[in-house]
Amino acid sequence: MLTYPFKLVTIIAEPVLEPRITQELRKLGASGFTVVEGRGQASRALHAAEIQGINVRIETIVPPDVADRIVEHVAKSYFADYEVIAYLSDVQVVRGEKYTTTPKRPAP
Amino acid sequence: MFDILKANLLSPIPLAFALGIFARLVKSEFSLPKDIYSALSIYLLFALGIKGGVELSHATFEAIVAPAGVTLLLGCITPITAFAVMRYVGRFNASDSAGAAAHYGSVSAVTFIAAQQFMQRVGAPAEGFMPTLLTLLESPGIHIALFIGAVQRNKALAAAGGEAAAHDSLKAVLHEVLTGRTMILLVGGLVVGCSMGESGWKSVSPFFDSGFKGALTLFLLEMGVVAGDRLGDLKKVGPFLFGFGVLMPLVHGTLGVTLGTWAGLSAGGAAVLGAMAASASYIAAPPAVRLTLPDANPTDSLTAALAITFPFNILAGIPIYYNLAQRFAV
Numbered sequence: 480m481l482t483y484p485f486k487l488v489t490i491i492a493e494p495v496l497e498p499r500i501t502q503e504l505r506k507l508g509a510s511g512f513t514v515v516e517g518r519g520q521a522s523r524a525l526h527a528a529e530i531q532g533i534n535v536r537i538e539t540i541v542p543p544d545v546a547d548r549i550v551e552h553v554a555k556s557y558f559a560d561y562e563v564i565a566y567l568s569d570v571q572v573v574r575g576e577k578y579t580t581t582p583k584r585p586a587p
Numbered sequence: 588m589f590d591i592l593k594a595n596l597l598s599p600i601p602l603a604f605a606l607g608i609f610a611r612l613v614k615s616e617f618s619l620p621k622d623i624y625s626a627l628s629i630y631l632l633f634a635l636g637i638k639g640g641v642e643l644s645h646a647t648f649e650a651i652v653a654p655a656g657v658t659l660l661l662g663c664i665t666p667i668t669a670f671a672v673m674r675y676v677g678r679f680n681a682s683d684s685a686g687a688a689a690h691y692g693s694v695s696a697v698t699f700i701a702a703q704q705f706m707q708r709v710g711a712p713a714e715g716f717m718p719t720l721l722t723l724l725e726s727p728g729i730h731i732a733l734f735i736g737a738v739q740r741n742k743a744l745a746a747a748g749g750e751a752a753a754h755d756s757l758k759a760v761l762h763e764v765l766t767g768r769t770m771i772l773l774v775g776g777l778v779v780g781c782s783m784g785e786s787g788w789k790s791v792s793p794f795f796d797s798g799f800k801g802a803l804t805l806f807l808l809e810m811g812v813v814a815g816d817r818l819g820d821l822k823k824v825g826p827f828l829f830g831f832g833v834l835m836p837l838v839h840g841t842l843g844v845t846l847g848t849w850a851g852l853s854a855g856g857a858a859v860l861g862a863m864a865a866s867a868s869y870i871a872a873p874p875a876v877r878l879t880l881p882d883a884n885p886t887d888s889l890t891a892a893l894a895i896t897f898p899f900n901i902l903a904g905i906p907i908y909y910n911l912a913q914r915f916a917v
Binding site: 493495499559560561 | 874877878881882
């Protein structure tokens with residue numbers, strides 16, 4: 480079957496950041512995303528919630544240029560003060576057009 | 588005084604709370620499922636709102652205006668005193684001080700409910716409109732503290748050559764606090780209760796009244812577990828925050844009791860107002876601070892609010908404020 484190369488961006492973050500980051504993903508050109516809640520602890524182990532240890536994993540499949548923009552944006556906005564990691568992996572998808580959108584506005 | 592303290596310790600709320608802490612100390616895997624914890628808090632807040640609304644429908648404007656005024660005043664004073672103590676006595680940086688001020692300027696609804704139950708038990712029930720005062724005290728504290736913090740942070744960012752970025756998030760926080768779980772359920776409950784009046788209350792009270800104390804006891808059991816989880820962090824916070832977590836509620840509690848008595852509240856009512864002022868928020872404040880003042884250490888304020896001030900108020904603070912209120916009333 481014919482497949483197309485795309486990037487899977489994975490961001491693991493404190494739950495307070497979920498609404499912000501998912502909104503920004505859309506603006507940066509992601510056509511969709513998935514959020515999963517889970518347990519875990521990071522190097523800084525800071526918890527800003529009365530229930531400890533909950534993180535969110537936000538995933539989105541995007542073209543390589545969008546992936547770079549997202550990672551750069553996350554690094555610039557959140558790495559200094561928040562518990563966030565972001566990484567890229569290569570994926571092959573079946574319907575290439577599904578993961579491509581024109582950004583609604585230029586990247587901030 | 589000693590008798591009241593002892594009687595308080597042997598009542599369901601502190602006992603359940605202590606059991607929760609004990610479960611964590613012996614490393615038990617027990618904890619309430621997260622969804623039940625949230626369902627219980629929804630039940631408690633909404634029941635509190637409805638009941639308060641029904642009582643509010645009986646209250647006259649004259650009876651409530653002075654207490655409401657001093658409550659707003661308290662809401663403006665407590666974040667400023669907490670900020671000043673953190674910044675100038677504890678020598679914390681502006682963000683950490685403002686973060687702690689947001690926690691200590693706001694209210695813990697559970698502490699409020701525990702105080703209300705305590706007053707009923709000792710035969711000095713607080714005024715029925717107290718839940719209305721709770722909603723008045725909830726948000727000014729967070730906003731004043733975050734505003735101080737955001738102004739200072741913007742100044743620092745501008746000095747460092749960056750752009751002042753904290754303004755937008757302050758607006759988002761205003762929205763978040765005003766539309767958060769506590770505000771929707773409490774304010775919504777007050778409106779529902781006030782509109783439906785006594786006859787409506789009769790039809791829902793089997794669910795919202797009969798189960799209330801039991802649900803509260805179960806909730807406090809989980810609060811014990813949650814506070815117990817934080818005990819390990821106590822080592823990190825240092826002696827200053829430890830003292831802050833005990834002395835700040837005593838100062839705010841005394842202020843609340845004084846202003847409450849002055850506004851004409853009964854001894855029970857003044858003591859509940861004192862407990863409200865003394866309490867520190869650990870639900871609304873932490874995410875608000877995290878988003879507005881990302882460089883503030885979230886562990887310190889939350890640990891002080893949850894593992895020091897909350898247990899202190901539940902176990903000893905509430906009887907102390909009641910004792911004070913009785914003295915002031917004479």
